[in-house]
Amino acid sequence: MKAVGIGLAMLLPLTNPVSTVAVMLGLSRGMTEAQRNRQALLCSGYVLAIMVIAFYAGQAVMGVFGISISGLRIAGGLIVGFIGFRMLFPEERDAPEVEHRSQELQRHQKHDIAFIPLAMPTTAGPGTIAMLIGTAATMYDEQPFSPWVMQVAPVLVFVLVSAILLLCLRSASAIIRLLGQSGVDALSRLMGFLLSCMGVQFVINGVLDIVQDYPLVN
Numbered sequence: 001m002k003a004v005g006i007g008l009a010m011l012l013p014l015t016n017p018v019s020t021v022a023v024m025l026g027l028s029r030g031m032t033e034a035q036r037n038r039q040a041l042l043c044s045g046y047v048l049a050i051m052v053i054a055f056y057a058g059q060a061v062m063g064v065f066g067i068s069i070s071g072l073r074i075a076g077g078l079i080v081g082f083i084g085f086r087m088l089f090p091e092e093r094d095a096p097e098v099e100h101r102s103q104e105l106q107r108h109q110k111h112d113i114a115f116i117p118l119a120m121p122t123t124a125g126p127g128t129i130a131m132l133i134g135t136a137a138t139m140y141d142e143q144p145f146s147p148w149v150m151q152v153a154p155v156l157v158f159v160l161v162s163a164i165l166l167l168c169l170r171s172a173s174a175i176i177r178l179l180g181q182s183g184v185d186a187l188s189r190l191m192g193f194l195l196s197c198m199g200v201q202f203v204i205n206g207v208l209d210i211v212q213d214y215p216l217v218n
Helices: 001-017 016-027 033-063 069-088 096-110 114-123 128-142 147-170 172-213
Strands: none
Touching: 001 016, 001 033, 001 128, 016 033, 016 069, 016 114, 016 147, 016 172, 033 114, 033 128, 033 147, 033 172, 069 114, 069 172, 096 114, 128 147, 128 172, 147 172
């Protein structure tokens, strides 16, 4: 239980399910409750898969493809910034004859939010992945717990984090009913601005990592 408690204390502040709920509120405009619940279930499943892969195979995967944590931060920042910009400045749809087609396109676009940006990089972002990779290396080097605990505890922690995320995301439907359509529209613009800021910050962090890893030689 101690290992599980430590794992939750480390992961929950990084994954921050509350912020993921806020992003989902902004992106799920026009979805039905069933569609939002499906996106919540998919997102929690993706987050579980990302955490398991990062912990058990993160170093190997990033080494094979030559991906650094700084590169992961910059790529994630560009993706989040692009999505935020689209939310902040949505396309105008004032032609009645294309309304039906626009609704069809919107429904297709909604299927993409579970993985990007909800699961990655909003929930299981570069910081979470870097922490998991570093923790895995430390655990196998120092052996702080018995072997069976080190095998069981990480999986249990990942399942609990995903379950907590799912419960939080399922509350999005109730929040949307309280806000109404105008409230959701306003929140979508606000979250677009915040996502744009998050994306810029991710890029800045990635650039700072590069500067620290490769300092200029005078």
